[in-house]
Amino acid sequence: MNIKMESRNFTIPEKEYMFPGHVACPGCGGALAMRLVLKALGEKTIVVIPACCWTIIDGPFPMHSLHVPVYHTAFETAAVAASGIKAALEIQGKKDITVLAWAGDGGTLDIGIQSLSGVAERNDDIIYACYDNEAYMNTGIQRSSATPKGAWTTTTPVGNPKGEPKKNISEIMISHRIPYVATATLAYPDDLINKFRKAQQIKGTKFIHIFAPCPTGWKMAPELMITICRLAVLTNIFPLYECENGVKYTINIVPEKPIPVREYLKLQGRFSHLQEKDIEQIQKTVDFEFNLLLKKAQLIV
Amino acid sequence: MKKVVTGNHAVSYGVKLARAQVIAAYPITPQTQVVELLSEFCASGKLNAKFIKVESEHSAMAACIAASASGARAFTATSAHGLALMHEMLHWAVGARTPVVMANINRAMGPGWSVWTDQNDSLAQRDVGWIQIYCESNQEVLDTTIQAFKIAERVLLPVMLILDAFVLSHTSEPVDIPDQEQVDEFLPPYNLKTKLDVNNPRAYGGLTNPDHYFELRYKIQKAHTEALAVIKEIDEEYKKHFGRQYGLVEPYRCDDAKVILVTSGTITSTARLVIDEMRDEGRKVGLLKYRVFRPTPREILRDILYRAQKVCVIDRNISFGHGGIFAQEIKSVLYGLPASPPVYSFIIGLGGRDVTPKDIREIIEYTYKEETPAEPVIYRGVRL
Ligand SMILES: Cc1ncc(C[n+]2csc(CCOP(=O)(O)OP(=O)(O)O)c2C)c(N)n1
Ligand SMILES: [Mg+2]
Numbered sequence: 001m002n003i004k005m006e007s008r009n010f011t012i013p014e015k016e017y018m019f020p021g022h023v024a025c026p027g028c029g030g031a032l033a034m035r036l037v038l039k040a041l042g043e044k045t046i047v048v049i050p051a052c053c054w055t056i057i058d059g060p061f062p063m064h065s066l067h068v069p070v071y072h073t074a075f076e077t078a079a080v081a082a083s084g085i086k087a088a089l090e091i092q093g094k095k096d097i098t099v100l101a102w103a104g105d106g107g108t109l110d111i112g113i114q115s116l117s118g119v120a121e122r123n124d125d126i127i128y129a130c131y132d133n134e135a136y137m138n139t140g141i142q143r144s145s146a147t148p149k150g151a152w153t154t155t156t157p158v159g160n161p162k163g164e165p166k167k168n169i170s171e172i173m174i175s176h177r178i179p180y181v182a183t184a185t186l187a188y189p190d191d192l193i194n195k196f197r198k199a200q201q202i203k204g205t206k207f208i209h210i211f212a213p214c215p216t217g218w219k220m221a222p223e224l225m226i227t228i229c230r231l232a233v234l235t236n237i238f239p240l241y242e243c244e245n246g247v248k249y250t251i252n253i254v255p256e257k258p259i260p261v262r263e264y265l266k267l268q269g270r271f272s273h274l275q276e277k278d279i280e281q282i283q284k285t286v287d288f289e290f291n292l293l294l295k296k297a298q299l300i301v
Numbered sequence: 302m303k304k305v306v307t308g309n310h311a312v313s314y315g316v317k318l319a320r321a322q323v324i325a326a327y328p329i330t331p332q333t334q335v336v337e338l339l340s341e342f343c344a345s346g347k348l349n350a351k352f353i354k355v356e357s358e359h360s361a362m363a364a365c366i367a368a369s370a371s372g373a374r375a376f377t378a379t380s381a382h383g384l385a386l387m388h389e390m391l392h393w394a395v396g397a398r399t400p401v402v403m404a405n406i407n408r409a410m411g412p413g414w415s416v417w418t419d420q421n422d423s424l425a426q427r428d429v430g431w432i433q434i435y436c437e438s439n440q441e442v443l444d445t446t447i448q449a450f451k452i453a454e455r456v457l458l459p460v461m462l463i464l465d466a467f468v469l470s471h472t473s474e475p476v477d478i479p480d481q482e483q484v485d486e487f488l489p490p491y492n493l494k495t496k497l498d499v500n501n502p503r504a505y506g507g508l509t510n511p512d513h514y515f516e517l518r519y520k521i522q523k524a525h526t527e528a529l530a531v532i533k534e535i536d537e538e539y540k541k542h543f544g545r546q547y548g549l550v551e552p553y554r555c556d557d558a559k560v561i562l563v564t565s566g567t568i569t570s571t572a573r574l575v576i577d578e579m580r581d582e583g584r585k586v587g588l589l590k591y592r593v594f595r596p597t598p599r600e601i602l603r604d605i606l607y608r609a610q611k612v613c614v615i616d617r618n619i620s621f622g623h624g625g626i627f628a629q630e631i632k633s634v635l636y637g638l639p640a641s642p643p644v645y646s647f648i649i650g651l652g653g654r655d656v657t658p659k660d661i662r663e664i665i666e667y668t669y670k671e672e673t674p675a676e677p678v679i680y681r682g683v684r685l
Contacts, residue, residue, distance in 0.1 A: 061413050072411075074411075136328050139329060140328070140333050142333065143354060159345065
């Protein structure tokens with residue numbers, strides 16, 4: 001396996017910014033993602049949360065489990081609310097505060113994409129993290145445009161599972177030519193933390209796409225959460241990569257012998273209705289997409 | 302067929318029976334089950350409709366309006382923030398005279414985020430020109446859904462039917478679900494006279510200068526005025542087919558009542574019990590359920606209310622800077638009548654706080670007892 005990561009000798013910072021009492025389900029990828037990201041960004045961070053599971057996870061008023069300020073905003077406004085906060089901080093001369101927009105896949109790929117695209121086009125100085133659990137989980141598992149083809153959700157019932165492929169949000173953001181786009185996941189916490197630290201040092205719009213399983217919505221055992229993240233990377237379903245300025249790609253992990261997608265799919269109830277031919281089709285698509293990514297990474301710019 | 306269903310599923314069954322052809326919707330608590338069941342109906346072929354799983358409510362409404370203008374019966378459902386996001390398109394549906402039907406599950410507006418019931422979401426859309434009907438039971442929800450299509454298509458105005466979050470949306474009740482043939486007899490297929498048509502190339506909704514715009518608005522208002530009679534007629538026709546009717550408003554034990562309480566939505570059911578109790582005690586109290594909110598059923602409200610000595614109104618909503626919205630409406634309806642009864646205005650239960658029989662009794666008692674209300678608006682249960 002070819003691994004290009006900043007460092008393999010890494011310890012996760014001990015300092016916590018997320019405390020017990022949050023109300024995430026067992027094995028929530030989104031919860032662990034926040035915990036790690038705040039470790040990376042530190043206390044001078046303001047978190048902007050649109051409607052999503054994290055609206056709930058942080059805790060009901062007057063409680064709150066993060067030790068950084070949290071600004072809740074309307075579902076479609078995460079990116080631009082972060083821009084507003086950043087502008088207000090800058091005009092007051094507060095230059096050392098990181099503004100983190102933290103949205104789900106629905107809030108990012110669907111209802112929030114207009115304001116996200118606007119922010120990216122203006123290159124506003126924020127970090128936008130999308131924790132992707134591949135459906136609207138807050139409202140009870142409805143499909144989003146991040147739901148993979150073939151998956152069950154309550155609005156793509158068995159017998160009529162999702163027919164469209166997952167929207168490729170990272171490539172959409174790369175097309176905006178923003179300074180930094182990266183993907184990350186929880187089985188590789190060092191990589192995830194490094195990417196957020198790197199993003200914090202760059203001025204302009206940074207977009208990080210976190211693969212964050214939802215055992216409840218994916219119908220899988222919560223203790224498999226990290227395994228699923230690792231399988232997503234080692235099957236090439238969710239490759240770990242970075243792209244700088246819209247052109248310079250780095251793939252962080254290139255498995256020498258990718259694991260068949262079947263191994264990933266079979267652990268999740270949301271795929272249990274898939275037939276052999278569906279799985280073959282998914283394998284083909286994954287291979288095709290990864291080859292395309294490899295080609296992009298070979299671009300000399 | 303009798304079935305035990307939630308308020309949300311009562312909507313879905315109504316939409317299926319009405320044979321909606323285009324559904325465009327976006328999930329939001331507490332509306333999601335409406336959409337989930339409809340998507341199952343579409344997936345299994347039980348309902349032959351195109352379901353557009355849009356990326357926002359703004360798009361949901363835009364798609365429904367366009368579908369409706371192109372000759373298909375269109376439906377959506379939403380709540381709170383979803384309805385607010387649709388605002389621009391709510392105007393559009395009216396201006397375009399498209400008979401879209403929508404269910405709104407009354408949910409409080411954030412921030413702070415709330416999923417529980419109050420009426421500020423739908424009442425904030427009071428002036429956009431939609432017909433608004435507030436429902437009390439799951440049976441009424443189903444029946445109103447079917448009626449709504451017929452009303453909308455007759456007067457060419459969109460119709461919003463409204464039910465309380467959780468208290469109705471997630472509560473199961475036995476509901477009589479009519480047969481498809483019966484509904485087909487009652488509700489003819491969608492047939493818009495003017496629609497997008499390549500054989501009749503017209504432009505819709507273009508720039509309209511001051512020479513024309515005013516008349517278009519006047520006609521919308523005229524349609525609202527006419528809608529009152531149409532809603533009544535369709536309700537009576539519904540009774541002939543299905544044995545149930547609801548009226549524009551529903552007076553309950555109002556004859557000879559000295560104090561009449563005005564309610565809407567599910568608070569009405571609780572209030573009915575309180576009225577019965579107080580009547581048993583020999584108190585002359587009555588109840589008026591405000592069902593059709595837009596267009597305003599002015600005459601019938603006046604006929605019933607002016608006979609009372611006092612009127613009290615329960616609002617689970619607030620127009621900030623003014624007061625309870627139903628109370629405001631009732632006052633304006635009664636204004637100018639000789640010796641019109643004073644209106645006592647109570648705001649209660651915002652953000653889904655329980656409204657108990659005790660609350661309702663105390664509101665009525667207060668109105669009975671006090672010569673005039675202590676304040677123009679009385680807040681019940683605020684903990685400061
Ligand atoms: C305008 C608007 N429409 C709908 C909703 C309801 N809503 C709240 S969270 C949510 C789904 C969020 O999905 P995603 O962004 O993927 O985050 P997740 O819940 O999966 O963490 C929806 C539909 C809302 N709050 N506001
Ligand atoms: Mg999600």
